[in-house]
Amino acid sequence: MLVMIGSGWQIYNASPIMPFEFPAAITLGGWLGGGIAWHFAAMWVLMGAGLVYVVYGAASGHFRNDLCPAGPRSLVRDIGQALRLKLSHKAGHYNAVQRALYTGVLVVAVLTVTTGLSIWKPVQLGWLTWLFGGYDIARCIHFAMMSLIVGFLLLHVALALMVPATLWGMVFGRRMPDSDRESAS
Amino acid sequence: MSPPQIDRAGVAPELRKLERRLFLRNSLSLGGLSLLSGCALDDNASVEHALSLMSRFTDRMQALLFSRQRLAREFDPSRITHPFPFNAYYEESDIRLVETSSWRLEVSGLVSDKSPWSVARFRTLPQKRQITRHICVEGWSAIGDWSGVPLSVFLQHVGVDLRAKYVNFRCFDDYSTSIDMATALHPQTIMALNFGGNPLPPAYGAPMKIRIPTKLGYKNPKYLASIEVTNHFPGGYWEDQGYDWFGGS
Numbered sequence: 001m002l003v004m005i006g007s008g009w010q011i012y013n014a015s016p017i018m019p020f021e022f023p024a025a026i027t028l029g030g031w032l033g034g035g036i037a038w039h040f041a042a043m044w045v046l047m048g049a050g051l052v053y054v055v056y057g058a059a060s061g062h063f064r065n066d067l068c069p070a071g072p073r074s075l076v077r078d079i080g081q082a083l084r085l086k087l088s089h090k091a092g093h094y095n096a097v098q099r100a101l102y103t104g105v106l107v108v109a110v111l112t113v114t115t116g117l118s119i120w121k122p123v124q125l126g127w128l129t130w131l132f133g134g135y136d137i138a139r140c141i142h143f144a145m146m147s148l149i150v151g152f153l154l155l156h157v158a159l160a161l162m163v164p165a166t167l168w169g170m171v172f173g174r175r176m177p178d179s180d181r182e183s184a185s
Numbered sequence: 186m187s188p189p190q191i192d193r194a195g196v197a198p199e200l201r202k203l204e205r206r207l208f209l210r211n212s213l214s215l216g217g218l219s220l221l222s223g224c225a226l227d228d229n230a231s232v233e234h235a236l237s238l239m240s241r242f243t244d245r246m247q248a249l250l251f252s253r254q255r256l257a258r259e260f261d262p263s264r265i266t267h268p269f270p271f272n273a274y275y276e277e278s279d280i281r282l283v284e285t286s287s288w289r290l291e292v293s294g295l296v297s298d299k300s301p302w303s304v305a306r307f308r309t310l311p312q313k314r315q316i317t318r319h320i321c322v323e324g325w326s327a328i329g330d331w332s333g334v335p336l337s338v339f340l341q342h343v344g345v346d347l348r349a350k351y352v353n354f355r356c357f358d359d360y361s362t363s364i365d366m367a368t369a370l371h372p373q374t375i376m377a378l379n380f381g382g383n384p385l386p387p388a389y390g391a392p393m394k395i396r397i398p399t400k401l402g403y404k405n406p407k408y409l410a411s412i413e414v415t416n417h418f419p420g421g422y423w424e425d426q427g428y429d430w431f432g433g434s
Binding site: 011012014015017031032033034036037038040041044119120121122123124126130135136139 | 235236237239240242243250251252255256257258318320321322323324325326398399423426427428429433434
């Protein structure tokens, strides 16, 4: 993911659509050709990982059970709790804010991939480019989705650091031996 | 004695966790390796090699995605970009000029008729016009109005060996690029002699440019000098430096 973002910034710099460029130090590839090579290499790897995730998510019921957005009432309640830093957080169970964010970022991920494909193959996948309003608009949406993903990554890491007990589970795929209690540290 | 019963359902989640941990450990050590080898990840020769292997893979997938029938979108004349941008690996002030009347296109490789071609001779072949979007690998794009001889018409005229893999273009500004035979025979791949209804001006590749709306800008050579049909991978000016060879859009 970070490779995709860094190389994407390198490609962006070749012909910026906003009045700024990304500093060379945080881009990947060294020049446009290198950035493209990294971007496509990471694309195939991510595509493989994404495929595994979708198959696993559908087959295991993860999408159905854990991600289907909760009702608006519990979402408002949980946002309120999150802002007061009192949100209950139990390893292995997503609260309403998490559900909304994780589902949202899945939608963003799908849009990132589809706009990316539409600007890579505006002829072979012309219908997709047309769906996004043409090549130039698809390019802008691709950039906007990248910005949302970067925002999500920053927020995700910040929130995870506020509840350090979750880091164990995120990295190792199981909760820490004594983490069954609710934590809001 | 019956074999011991294994509770598969009970074991599965544990196995999954184990797999995840092993996978993570492997990726961690990969990350560690790249740290050891220094910060400049892209200077590493093996990384460079891996990237070029991935690029070959991308080329193969692009060739699979390519359809001989699918056409690039054509636009209304009102959508043409004015002024259409000049683009090359050098500045506009360094454009090289040739006398159109004395210019000849060299023809070589797997064709039966290798005689050189003049602009006048090209104008006796059927012409085709297209208003299509030129997309640069950098991300910008512009809509232009080209007309000329479909490359497939020319290739059949000179008796091309259709089993050949590549068509290689060399230009008198020392640029070069090459394409796959499938793209060479695509109905929108043309040998452009005109832009906006007039003979190509120097900025757009006079006297002849290959226009391929199914490929990125760097696969659309200007200032054409020779054309060669071959089975030996020819590469190209930018491709040799790292752009992917197929460059399809």
